[in-house]
Amino acid sequence: MPDDIGHVSAGLQRLAGTLVAGARTVHDVRRLSGGASQQTWAFRVAGDAVDVPLVLRRAPAGVAERAKGTAGLATEARLIAAARDAGVPVPALRHVLRSEDGLGEGFVMAWLDGETLGRRIVRDARLAAARRVLARQCGAALARIHAMPLQGLPALRVGGARAERQFQLDAHRSHGTVRPVFELAFQWLRQHQPAEVAQPVLVHGDFRNGNLMVDERGLQGVLDWELAHLGDPMEDLGWLCVNAWRFGAIDLPVGGFGAREELFEGYAAAGGRLDIARVRYWEVLGTLKWGVVCETMAQAWLAGRERDVEKAAIGRRASESEIDLLALLAPRGAA
């Protein structure tokens, strides 16, 4: 998107002095990731004695269309600031975009050094020491998120086991696909549905390998807060254990880097209260959710809304979710 880079660079240039005291120029602007509606950019802001790397998260004005259940970037900014105050490792917030900034909705935050790619986090020799502490650190970070006071937080949707199961069932039904293993999982989830939590807490909603900034010392940042909501804290622990986020290192259930016991110890040591049956419930629901997400992406291609080959190919990954659901619900000797 050549137009975008000019527009973003010019907008950031106007903000240079606001972002970093004494800075005058913006350079090395590059797009990191994201679709049309939500983008992540890296850039540097420089002056006589400073040269600071920063990150912009933005949704261009007019592309306000949001995926169902996402909180929006202004809300994400407030959550990141509140999480930092609560001792959760997150990037420091630098600036929340105003309409006069001309960059749409979004915010600027500090650049964090490290790795976010899941398959490198589970395999790179350089990160071996990090993997020994990462599951405990994730437990501690989650306990802090779940203990954050709700007053002062932006308005968030309230989710729970029943609502999430129904959401996934409706999505699956709307695809019209025929999957006996998914039916079995929906039945299991219905039969094992836990009581709604008495006190919904802040749930990150996408706390998994791939959204964690990791360096040699371990967890440096919890990223991507756009699916945050209020609900059952065990949802975050279960989702972190879903096989899709182990990147092939399936013997280490926590993100492919740690044991459940390490996650649970870290969580309890930081004041979190565990309910292991609920964690399992959310792991099953999360495994099914990944399969439904694969279907949703493939459906966008089948309906002609998307043309990326990647969207077509991902339809053939829903069967990964089927084998993982069977391994959870009807395990065999070898599985």
Add this chain to the structure above:
Amino acid sequence: MHDQPTPEQLLDAVAAFLREQVVPGSAGALAFHARVAANALDIARRELALAPAAALREQAALARLLDADPTTDLLQLNRLLCERIAAGALGLDTPGLDDALWQITLDKLSVDQPHYESYLRSLPPATDQET
């Protein structure tokens, strides 16, 4: 009668072209999508080779499980199975259901994602698997 190359050979040729020429000659999103495209062609090639036998296995297993006419169409059998599971008439306590679903799912993975770790671990030891 069609000439050679066969559909399988054509898929093979294009996948090799993508991997050996397009991927090394490009970068970023294009290289990524070229790899995804080659993998998609591999899925199609494996399905051509493996699906006929797997479909017969699936049809026999589902017809037995559902006590249905063994010539019933595969989609129809799968619909029936889904309906009975959703209605609670069949479940994990139904003898043979888990074995049938495991076999069907392993056959699907052998086409879709034969390198998926959960699949590799679930295979019986020492079988010759198509990759």
